[in-house]
Amino acid sequence: MECLQDGLVRSFLTATIHIVTVYAFVGSKREGTKRGRKPGRKSKSDMKAKLERSRQSARECRARKKLRYQYLEELVANREKAVFALHRELDQYRQWAKDIDEGKIPEGLLKLIEEEKIKKSENE
Numbered sequence: 001m002e003c004l005q006d007g008l009v010r011s012f013l014t015a016t017i018h019i020v021t022v023y024a025f026v027g028s029k030r031e032g033t034k035r036g037r038k039p040g041r042k043s044k045s046d047m048k049a050k051l052e053r054s055r056q057s058a059r060e061c062r063a064r065k066k067l068r069y070q071y072l073e074e075l076v077a078n079r080e081k082a083v084f085a086l087h088r089e090l091d092q093y094r095q096w097a098k099d100i101d102e103g104k105i106p107e108g109l110l111k112l113i114e115e116e117k118i119k120k121s122e123n124e
Helices: 002-027 044-101 107-123
Strands: none
16 A cells, blocks of 8 residues: 555656646746737838738729629520520420320421431431
8 A cells, every 4th residue: 555655646746846847947938039920010101001902902802703703694694595495495395296196297396307317317
């Protein structure tokens, strides 16, 4: 039992010495050796230049944003045109299917078949 107590006492003393050493090191640190930028040391011309750079950056950002939105609007418009064209084509196919069900041969269908035959013969 005494060996266990002696070991605990030694561990406690070692930890205490370590803590005191750390505090002594921190306390001996020189004052006034801060790193980084020091507040309040900028001149008015530096601040004006920084403000102008910031304004210029904001103008450029707004211009890029405007171009990006114009591009996206154009992209959406093109996709909408494609969707409308596909709707018209789908309606045409539905009408042809209805005509075929009624026993009629749609004129547009005959033209489409002829065009496909021509394309097929050209590829061969």
